[in-house]
Amino acid sequence: MALKLIRTSSCFADRFKTVLLFCRRVLQSGSQYGSKMQWFKSSKLRLNDVKLFLIGLGFVFLLNWIVTLSWIPKFKCLSDGSVLQSTKQYSIFSLTDVSYAQNLANKINIYCYILTEPQSHLTKAYHVQTTWARRCTRFGFISSKAEKLMKMLAVDRTQNYVKHSWISMRETLRALHKQTYKAAYFLKADDTTYVIMENLRNALEYTDPRKPFIMGHIYKIRPNEFTLSGSFGYVLSRSALELIVLKGLDKLADCGPIQHVREDIQISKCAKALGIEFKDSIDMFGMSRFSNVTINNLFGTFNNSNNNSGTIQWDPIKTDYTQAVYDLKKLPASPLLISFGGLMPVKMYILEYLIYHLRPVGITHRILQHLPYSSSLSAMNRYHQQDYST
Numbered sequence: 001m002a003l004k005l006i007r008t009s010s011c012f013a014d015r016f017k018t019v020l021l022f023c024r025r026v027l028q029s030g031s032q033y034g035s036k037m038q039w040f041k042s043s044k045l046r047l048n049d050v051k052l053f054l055i056g057l058g059f060v061f062l063l064n065w066i067v068t069l070s071w072i073p074k075f076k077c078l079s080d081g082s083v084l085q086s087t088k089q090y091s092i093f094s095l096t097d098v099s100y101a102q103n104l105a106n107k108i109n110i111y112c113y114i115l116t117e118p119q120s121h122l123t124k125a126y127h128v129q130t131t132w133a134r135r136c137t138r139f140g141f142i143s144s145k146a147e148k149l150m151k152m153l154a155v156d157r158t159q160n161y162v163k164h165s166w167i168s169m170r171e172t173l174r175a176l177h178k179q180t181y182k183a184a185y186f187l188k189a190d191d192t193t194y195v196i197m198e199n200l201r202n203a204l205e206y207t208d209p210r211k212p213f214i215m216g217h218i219y220k221i222r223p224n225e226f227t228l229s230g231s232f233g234y235v236l237s238r239s240a241l242e243l244i245v246l247k248g249l250d251k252l253a254d255c256g257p258i259q260h261v262r263e264d265i266q267i268s269k270c271a272k273a274l275g276i277e278f279k280d281s282i283d284m285f286g287m288s289r290f291s292n293v294t295i296n297n298l299f300g301t302f303n304n305s306n307n308n309s310g311t312i313q314w315d316p317i318k319t320d321y322t323q324a325v326y327d328l329k330k331l332p333a334s335p336l337l338i339s340f341g342g343l344m345p346v347k348m349y350i351l352e353y354l355i356y357h358l359r360p361v362g363i364t365h366r367i368l369q370h371l372p373y374s375s376s377l378s379a380m381n382r383y384h385q386q387d388y389s390t
Contacts, residue, residue, distance in 0.1 A: 104201040105137070110235075111183035112136035113153055113172060115165075116191040118145040124191040126150060127345035131352045135197035138181060142172050153179070165230075165263035170249055177245040184209035186241055189233045194340045194348050196355065203281040203289055203338060204235065212240040213277040214267075217290035226278070230264025232290050232341040240276050248274050287334035294342040298332045322363075 112133055116125040125141055129150055133139045140153030155168075155175045169188075176186055185204060189195060207213065216234025220226045228234050236244075248255035248270050255270035271278070281289040291298070298314070314332040321328065328335065340351065 101198045101201075104198065104205060105135075108185065108201045108204050109137040109183050110185045110187050110197070110200070110204075111176070111181065112139035112187045112189060112195070113142055113176060114139065114189045114191060114193070115142045115168065115172070118143055118147075120191050121145075121147040121150060124345060127348055128189075128191055128193070131348045132195050132197060136187065137183060141191075142168070142175075164259065166258055166261045166266040169263035169267060170255075170257060173241065173245055173249070177241055182238070184238050186236045186238075187233055188230065188236070189339075190231060190341070192341060192343050193231065193233050194343050194351055195233055196338055199289065199336050199338045200235070202336065207237070207279070209238040211237060211277070212243045212274070213237050213279050214240055214271050215279040215281055215290075217288050217292045218278055218280040219292065227268040228264045228278075229290070229292050229341075230262065230267075232292060233339045234264070234290070240271065243274050243276060244270060281338065283334040283336050285329045285331070285334065287331070289334045289336055289338045291333055291337055291340050295340055295347060 114125060114128055114133065121141075121143065125143075125147075126149060129139075129141070139151060141147070141150050142153050142155050146152050153172070153175055155171050187195065187200065203215070207215075214228065214234060214236055217229040217232050218226050219229060244255065244267075250256075252270065252273050254266070254273040258266060268278075283289055315330070317323075318326065318330050319328055320326050340347075343351075
């Protein structure tokens, strides 16, 4: 509010001088009655003059008190008088429109559960906590040992996750179902996964957590057989979690305690046995929004057998939307990508900077700023989504 008041004037000092001049004129208006005692005793004294004098005097004292407060930043006028800067640094991103993202965050609550190991607590998992996990509604790490610096989800787990990932996942699902916090969606991730939560919520905007479904990157192993890719994250609706825990884990063979099997393969079999719908979040270009390859595979080079130079996997010139001719279908990944996998911490911080802090001046993305366009995009996503439940 104070900043808005300052911006309406050409200079804060000029406004302050104007107020003092006004109060001085009010005081001088009483000189027509002679001395101070005669002024108050005069039968011709008007009540409005007294009120005006007291209001002006009170305003001067109030303004003097506000200016002397230590928490008020000191402002100076620039030469052109059009912009005011604070001597304290402040973020220009306070001007960024995040209303759509905030609306989705308030409406779509997601519990993120990240699986890790004790030896990776501070080398990997902690950096997940300081980057993208902060944007989950709530989150917790699952490990065989507790870590004071991290938010942990209490799970009765003692086995190595890599060697016994499905056994560990079974106990994790029980713990998620038992906890008092009832989220609408549950995101599974590893300690090398990076998730853009705003894009995930956009993909979930028109889904119903009361219906059992699982969403992630889905690939076919063989005809009529498919599975989720666990390394890049996947989402369970509340109803799907309840169905797996209450009617699957202790009642179906495909959901049972099978040793030495990958959790993403087995949870796919378990979900299919329970009739849970599989959703692959396909964007308007037909690309999966859950990445199925690493950053190096997306943007790196591969060897060309004809020469030693190698061939660029992605040609930015062909997808440059600032040019007259471009084709976004040739992008190496969806522009609304949800997740990356196989990342070491340094790349997570690079993504954090590139996504949330780097701003090309003069370029705004309508898809991020206008709710009607984002809504139509979500409808387009639903149109492209494939049904893997049969």
